[in-house]
Amino acid sequence: MMEIQNNESRRLLDGEEETSVRSEQDEYLDKVKNGKLYLATFAAVLGPLSFGFVLGYSSPAIPELSTITDPRLQLDKEEASWFGSIVTIGAAIGGLLGGWMVDKIGRKLSLMFCSIPYIFGFTIIIAAQNVWMLYLGRVLTGLASGVTSLVVPLYISEMAHERVRGAMGSCVQLMVVTGIMGVYIAGLSLDWRWLAICCSIPPTLMMVFMCFMPETPRFLLSQGKRREAEEALQFLRGPDAPAEWECARIEDASDDQGGSFGMADLKDPGVYKPLGVGIMLMLFQQLTGINAIMFYAETIFEKAHFKNSNVATVVVAATQVVFTAVAALVMDRAGRKLLLILSGVFMCLSTAAFGVYFKLSSETHGNSSGLSLVESPLAQNPAADLSWLALSSMGFFITGFSLGWGPIPWLVMSEIFPTRVKGFASSVCVLTNWGSAFVITKTFQNLMDLLTSAGTFWLFSGCCALNIVFTIIFVPETKGKTLEQIQARFKGTPEQLSYNRPT
Template identity: 35%
Template sequence: MADRTYSYDPVGAATALNQQTHRMEQGQLWRQYVIAGIANIAIASTGYCMGWTSPVNIKLKDLSQSPLPEKVTDDQEAWIGSLLTVGAIFGPFIGGIAASKIGRKWGLISSAIPLFIGWILMAAATSVGMIYAGRIFWGLAVGMLFTISPMYCAEIATDEVRGALGSFLQLFITVGFLLVYSAGPYVSYSAIAYIGVAFTAVFVVAFFFMPESPIYYLTKNDREAAASCLMKIRGRSRAGVEAELEKMAVEVTASMQKTATIRDLGEKGNFKAMYISCALVFFQQFCGINAVLFYMTNIFTAAGSTLDASVATIIIGAVQLGASCITPFVVDRLGRRLLLLFSACGTAIGLGLLGMFFLLQANGNPIAAKIGFVPLLSLVLFMVTYCVGLGPLPWAVMGELFPIEVKAIAAPIATAFCWILSFLVTRFFNPVATAIGMHMAFWIFGVCCVGAFFFTMLLVPETKGKSFQEIQDMLRGKTSSKSEKA
């Protein structure tokens, strides 16, 4: 009886029994949310690292608060802001190797190593070179996590909640931003570092007890370990997960029939997935998000806002978090395309208003003094709409588009491309804004948001509620039969 229960027979009584058991066992959906949430504590830690420059840049120019013997120059400040993205360019390749060799779980845990090294360098910093090195190590961790975390969340999720778990990346990164924005201005430089260390330690301890992705074990031909993981993730018995496990095994077997190489990215479905992923991360970065985040305090100071820059930054961080909470609840109902279209429109309007304000200010128009609230209003609009679509969904969509055997090659390339763009934006935003005017810099970003709208409308497929196999068939121009659907 045990053999009949656990073996796969597409027309036999065992399959019927398994499917009936699967339907009877509702499972515990909350487990997927909890596991993905704990996995994304590391993402929150990277948000803390990425937002670190906003409060710390001010401290580094005040010798009474800085650990350095001299104030940092504007050029050094630009390098501090951008070097994290340099590390993040290389991190995805380390993450991709780790995900395929030691697993998604241990790949995520190993990202804590460069995070800890970065915080040690920051806490002990006596020169700007140590800060540079710390930022690069943080970047390695960011690149690793942005590659592995979407992969892990997509692989543990059922089709109906995959979009929600994929959007956790943006939600948790805003938790990190809000924490550093809230604490940074009011605690010492060293205290900021100690909080960062504690953040990372909490992730390592909590995630140690979480399961591996069952798909990883299936790629290693360890069906029993995959079943054990799936039982923990779904909250079902072995019989209750058998039908889903068999479906996963069939997909993995089909995907692993050949070893993927970079040439496979030229195949029709893979090429389409690649250019969609790269285009989405291009628009994500060239909407100017990292320029805004890294230099938010500078933007409010330059705008001459009547509101204290630190308070305004905290408000923006809270808005980010609130907006990011929306996406997990609506993405699997409204779909990816609609949210991306809404996000592109909103960010374009917000950047247009911000550019208009800086143009009035640059021309000495007296109206600028009367509308000092516009920078805050514009950035609130920008952040809300960014966090709903352009922030989380490129990562969620990327985790869905690539077949299993290609993910380890394609995801690091797309993620590295993202961070190359991020480096360009963060390193050269200030020089470009100085050369052509802050208003022109924001309008260029706004034009890119308009481009994102039309690209999404014309070329981005809807993946809501589709299985991995259905998505692959759609990219290749095939039609899945009813038997293939989830």
Template identity: 40%
Template sequence: MSLREDNEEGRDLKKPFLHTGSWYRMSGRQSSVFGSTQAIRDSSISVFACVLIVALGPIQFGFTAGYTSPTQSAIINDLGLSVSEFSLFGSLSNVGAMVGAIASGQIAEYIGRKGSLMIASIPNIIGWLAISFAKDSSFLYMGRLLEGFGVGIISYTVPVYIAEISPPNLRGGLVSVNQLSVTIGIMLAYLLGIFVEWRILAIIGILPCTILIPALFFIPESPRWLAKMGMTEEFETSLQVLRGFDTDISVEVNEIKRAVASTNTRITVRFADLKQRRYWLPLMIGIGLLILQQLSGINGVLFYSSTIFRNAGISSSDAATFGVGAVQVLATSLTLWLADKSGRRLLLIVSATGMSFSLLVVAITFYIKASISETSSLYGILSTLSLVGVVAMVIAFSLGMGAMPWIIMSEVPFLWFYILGFYSQSIGICSNNDTCDNLMGKTVISRDDVLPF
């Protein structure tokens, strides 16, 4: 019996708990015990609700990135650290994230997207606890590494999950929620850091992942991952829940099945094969954009924004830092609207141009300020100009380089996992009458949809 026929005869959706959640497994008799559960089942889980739940992961990501800015002076004074030791503490999250990112593909492949997020939440919680109870630098370093490892998994899994559950016409905007959530996490760290001391702030950092773990049981697993694992019935149930119980999903089911069937053959790419355009182009786009994102210097600005403003002569550096966080949230919110309207390439061009110009302004103002007196009127003007430059850089980053690489990463086939000998999942699905290209035996979204360059 098909899923749709089963729905029409009573909607008795009983599926494995770990794959597709819990509440919509219940039959009509069972759900009556739980009051409003039946009404929730009838209206279905919205894709937007699922995105809001997994967005707790990138909020954790952002909180980790923003934690060092308001806490630098207090941690250095309380634990007797040098500036270089604190800088190492801040940088270790990136080291852990590299390890987590390398492992994330395998983890997401074998235990699913929800399982990956649960795995990622555990080291984050332990890491924050280690920092909050730290008596010396060793606990700080260990906690920061654990946070970074969890963030590395989150940074891969969340945009992939959102891309896999989203309708094609909403994919760009919904995947941009990942970056928006990161900026919200940064802003919260900046804001709370003004009012609470660094150990309490670390305890607060536990909350996103602590809420995320139980919330994951109430959303469906990625339909495409379930289909690839051969769980056909569970995959159809998950998709039906995401699209609504009254929606005909037969066309999308067939599209996903065809896409999954095209990935049945395991393919290993040799390095010599990278000479071929069909291999090196998506590899260069996917990895290159993420490398450029990190080389833009945004992490240095976000990690140490309070120190930057203090050195620039801004008296209320913490307030200025929070202002930057708030501006970043607003700019990233604008990107949600622009992502599916302006195209990826245009936003990346505007973003890169704006960042280059604003960083040049900041560099020039700091260079000139080093040679003039703090009592001169020009010094105050340059301080304001440096603040404007930093804010402009954050806005420009948020409009393109912040969100677009994650969107493109979720749309371009993950070629680098083949190079590592891994078996990559199919991310894109041809929708409607789009012309599908075949890359490495994989069905992907049409080039106009995936690479609007």
């Protein structure tokens, strides 16, 4: 009985201490001005905008390059498949390179340097005289995309405080889909060379703007640069916030985490648990089939008998932008876990419906694969078939992905790792993401041939059902928590110990 009373007393004391710490944190955050934080975030997300241009470029470029009169540049079916998917190989390499760069030279310089392969890659595409130059340009822009996909979420999460971190982190995916939509729209009127010229503008601007932005306080503290860290925090939080208090809190938490990363750290639950969650989030994101669908969006609509397939892909991209913006607005209120579950449900049902469409369509045409591009009576009279089902299914899929499984895996990846392992752990997650993206994108046509269009989308539907189960069981809620609190949860230590009381 005495032991129960003592335990209860400890719980009450812990609760009182946590409430006190939270109120002190709220008092601090009430003094914060976010203007310069938003400015730094804008400079950083020019990288994901460039990343979106890279992802979307293949959709308008492949049809043109497949019919171009110059035989040196004309892409056949296999070459077009490589042109769309080879970017993911560069991105996987970029993920490994980015993991090394963020630890060695910091988040800011990594962002500035990744502008270089973006610019060189698009320049090579602009000047391309043969297919191999096109491939090289795609690999280089993919390399930059891999670095960007790792560094930008880390940069933003380490700058932002918990009240706006979800919204700021969601801006990464918002700018990616904005870039995809932008390149689709530009592709309606520009040829593939002028399109590449337009794509080289955002990375150039990013290199310039990042010159005036600070390094993240957490990286500066990990390098023993306390004064520079306080200056960075003062820049990001405004003149009224006592930045030295937040700096001390981060510093104490960093001291508790230890020094540099070693392989023995993989035995630490504060490392292997978030690493497992991060890897599975990235794997499940790709198993939804999103990159395969976006890379070949125009072709998919052609196979679904939409005459204006290029306009349809613009509508899809616009839907993605709108609902990713919605996700950014509600992220810090609804929470990450709820949005992931809702997103998974939307995608599971919509891909199943898309499979039904292709099944019924193939039976109507007497074509078991559903892949014939030959003009059919249904294409002449869309109202007579089920084209509305294809369009609505694609719309619901993009809506669901944009609300959860688009932005949240990258956001959670940037939140859950201790500072000393962020480079290594993030690079593993990015390698998983882009490696699986390459496999799925490259084999998408083979899946369509082997399983039929209907079977392929039903396979994606089953994967979406699995990611719902995974989210419910394993993914933690990070809404409203500091990075130190999130990491303490994985270690199984009291969250309030992550704080350092202001003096």
